[in-house]
Amino acid sequence: MTQQPEERYLTVVDENGEEQLCEILDTIYSERFDKNYVLYSLVGSEDEDGFVEIHAYAFVPSENGEDGELLPIETDEEWEFVEDFLAQREDELGEEDAE
Numbered sequence: 001m002t003q004q005p006e007e008r009y010l011t012v013v014d015e016n017g018e019e020q021l022c023e024i025l026d027t028i029y030s031e032r033f034d035k036n037y038v039l040y041s042l043v044g045s046e047d048e049d050g051f052v053e054i055h056a057y058a059f060v061p062s063e064n065g066e067d068g069e070l071l072p073i074e075t076d077e078e079w080e081f082v083e084d085f086l087a088q089r090e091d092e093l094g095e096e097d098a099e
Helices: 076-098
Strands: 009-013 019-030 035-042 055-061 068-071
Touching: 009 035, 019 076, 035 076
Parallel strands: none
Antiparallel strands: 009 019, 019 035, 035 055, 055 068
8 A cells, every 4th residue: 555645724914914735845955054844836826737836935934843834945055955856856757757
């Protein structure tokens, strides 16, 4: 039996004050920057080809561990870290599809 990955969600408030349900695609930690990052997409935002826009933010968990604060990624080096991670995941997913 194959175990399905746990679906995880978060709610973000957009620039209009509207709450948006988002699916967490991945979380990563960088020792170099000593930060956690979260990658997510808006639920139901797939285009006609099934693609979604991926959002990336630094994530500071709260003390209770149930929620936290999303912060903008501040430097080009951090963006490069996140983009390298996404490229690696894309390669891994491509290999799985080829099997």
